[in-house]
Amino acid sequence: MSADRDSRRPIPDQVRRFSATELAQHWVLMVTLTVLALTGLALFAADTWLGRTLIAAEGGIEARGTIHRVAAVALMILTGWHFLYVVFTERGHGQLMAMRLRASDVRGFGRLVAYYLGRIEELPEFGRFTPLQKLQYWGAGIGSLMMIATGLVLWFHTAAMMVVPKWVFDVTTIVHGYEGLILFALLFGWHVYIVHLSPGNFPMQRTFLDGKISVERLRREHAREYRELFEDDVTPGGASGPGGAE
Amino acid sequence: MRRLLALAAAFFVADLVTAQAPPPEPNGNAAAAARQCNICHGKQEFKTVRPDGSVRPLFVDEAAIRDSVHGKWQCTDCHADVDKIPHPAPLAQVNCQRCHFGGNPVGAPERINYEGYVKSVHGRLRLAGNTKAPLCQDCHGTHGIRKHTDPTSRVNKAQVPSTCGRCHVEIYADYQRSTHGQSLLTKGNLDAPSCTDCHGEHSILAPKETASDVSATNIPETCSHCHGSMAFNTKYEIPINPVKTFKHTFHGIANELGSKKVAQCASCHTAHAVLPAADPQSSVNPANIPATCGKSGCHEGANANYARGRFHIDPTNRDSGIIYWVALFFKILTISTLAALLVHILLDLVKKLRHGHAGGHHGE
Known part of the structure; x- marks a missing residue:
């Protein structure tokens, strides 16, 4: 596989893409959002068989609420943890910087569309995070923050309504419901398709388990990052590379 | 007291379960027979003093009996324990089941819900010895019983509130000033609910009992009998379906x-004091909302x-103002997001699938 390469360093089969901390945060997010989605959907669809089945499975309407709130607290703790991680750790801050939305992402997105429509032959070259990955991250992040904010109003409604009128509360209820539905579709539909269900990845990609990505995939889907790691004049050993810190 | 209890128990248990006593035969000469009773009970001033010192009038208006559904019967058909005159006082409680039971030969209406009554809050209290709990005659009347379709009947829809109100005084007062009470009692509007439309009739249960029609979990269903229909709500200027x-x-x-x-x-x-929100007395008038919610x-x-x-x-509904617009915005946002994800x-x-997936895992 490295016949076309001219390198003095041996190229490994896999590189580490995510640190243990990042995998742990992903696990907490995955579990809390799953619990929140199932208990939330139960209420959102309470007048359908789906809602009734979920509520029964969750131990009734009051237990459902308790489970939802416990998971919400876990999500808030995770949010605090993630915030500290991306602001105060070198590795985390580097990842956040790599995750910034830039003008090149808009161009990259346009070229991706062109690729899908058959206008260009080759998959566009992306860096560490593709435009679609950035959409997933910021969608999940901003969505979670909105869910936390609106959810707190609903949870502490008696305190909230000392300040806001009833119609704001009613609007909050609607936003929380639909925002949750959008987030559910984004992560449990789209994100799961992209990382696990799409041809080539099906039935499962192992990156979320071991944090590793095959070099072949890295070269194809993150061509610029691959070049920075293995072709450009970058110090080997990876202390400055995105896959370096563990 | 013990005797009363025994009577009550005999009334319910024995008569419900075992074979009925033979019902009386219609007697064409009822009026003549009543004349003997009228020797005493035909006098307005015929009274006795109860053990507690209160006065009990013993006058019986024969005309009221003749006008009632029981006009063709004689006194002893119901007061069956009178076998001589003068009879010992007091007489036993009249037992309606002497005639009103399934398959009775005298044509007395059979659709009487004794089982429901015995299980009802009234029946259970009475069986437990509470003489304030009503028996048949406490609601239906004694000598002047009329069909419920008769506007002067104590169990006619418009009369039921005053009948129940004899015991449930404060509830009756609340009901009278409610929109339901005003409509039925003042305007004679039979769309409005009487007590029995919500609470049921013979099988009334206490609101805290889950099976009650007015229990916390059954109330929406009970109210929906009228307010679940938009034809009904529109007629009374209620713009949305309150149950839905x-x-x-x-x-x-x-x-x-x-x-x-x-x-x-x-x-x-x-x-019971249900009033439109516009009424300052209403619990859901904006001025009273804080107290009601609080x-x-x-x-x-x-x-x-x-x-x-x-x-x-x-x-x-567009009339819902900002709620409508926010919901519409989020519906469009949700649908377009889903559509975009699906398209991708x-x-x-x-x-x-068409071009192969450029490597994938098949080298590994």
Whole structure:
């Protein structure tokens, strides 16, 4: 596989893409959002068989609420943890910087569309995070923050309504419901398709388990990052590379 | 007391379960027979003094009996324990089941819900020895019983509130000033509910009993008998379906799933003093909303913010104002997001299936 390469360093089969901390945060997010989605959907669809089945499975309407709130607290703790991680750790801050939305992402997105429509032959070259990955991250992040904010109003409604009128509360209820539905579709539909269900990845990609990505995939889907790691004049050993810190 | 208890027990248990005593034969000469009773009971001034010192009138208006559904019967057909005159006082409680039982040969109406009565809050209290709990005659009357279709009957729809109100005094007062009471009693509008339309008749249960028609979890269904229909609501200038909109709120969902803590219809509108929100006396008038929502066990400390907004909102109705627009915005956002995600998935699928998936895992 490295016949076309001219390198003095041996190229490994896999590189580490995510640190243990990042995998742990992903696990907490995955579990809390799953619990929140199932208990939330139960209420959102309470007048359908789906809602009734979920509520029964969750131990009734009051237990459902308790489970939802416990998971919400876990999500808030995770949010605090993630915030500290991306602001105060070198590795985390580097990842956040790599995750910034830039003008090149808009161009990259346009070229991706062109690729899908058959206008260009080759998959566009992306860096560490593709435009679609950035959409997933910021969608999940901003969505979670909105869910936390609106959810707190609903949870502490008696305190909230000392300040806001009833119609704001009613609007909050609607936003929380639909925002949750959008987030559910984004992560449990789209994100799961992209990382696990799409041809080539099906039935499962192992990156979320071991944090590793095959070099072949890295070269194809993150061509610029691959070049920075293995072709450009970058110090080997990876202390400055995105896959370096563990 | 013990004798009363024994009588009550005999009345219910023995007569419900075992074969009935042979019912009386119709007697064409009822009027003549009554004349003997009238020697005493035909006198207005015929009275006795109860052991507690109160006076009990013993006059019986024979004309009222002749006008009643029982006009063709004679006194002893019901007061069967009179076998000589003068008879010992007091007589036993009249037992309606002497005639009113299934398959009775004298043609007495059989559709009488004794089983429901015995299980009802009234029947259970009476069986337990509470003589204030009503027997048949306490609601239907004694000598002047008329069919419920007769406007002068004590169990006619419009008369039921005053009949129940003889015991349930304060509830009767609340009901009389409610929109339901005003409509039925003052305007004679038979659309309005009488006591029995919500509570049932013979099988009335206490509201705290789950099976009651007016229990916390059954109230929405009971109110929906009228207010579930938009034809009905429109007739009375109620612009939205209050039951349907309630069922989509958190209160409504939790209520439907059996929570007794959350608000149901009567929690906010009261059980008996129901008035339109525009009425300053109404529990749901904006000025009274803080007190209503702030009831102990609900949203204690509720302030005027609770009244700043709409109630019974239908997010699909343009009249719902900002709620409608926000809901519409989010519906469009949700649908377009889903559509965009789906389009991407389809494009990606087509691309990868048609052109192979550029490596994937098949080298590994």
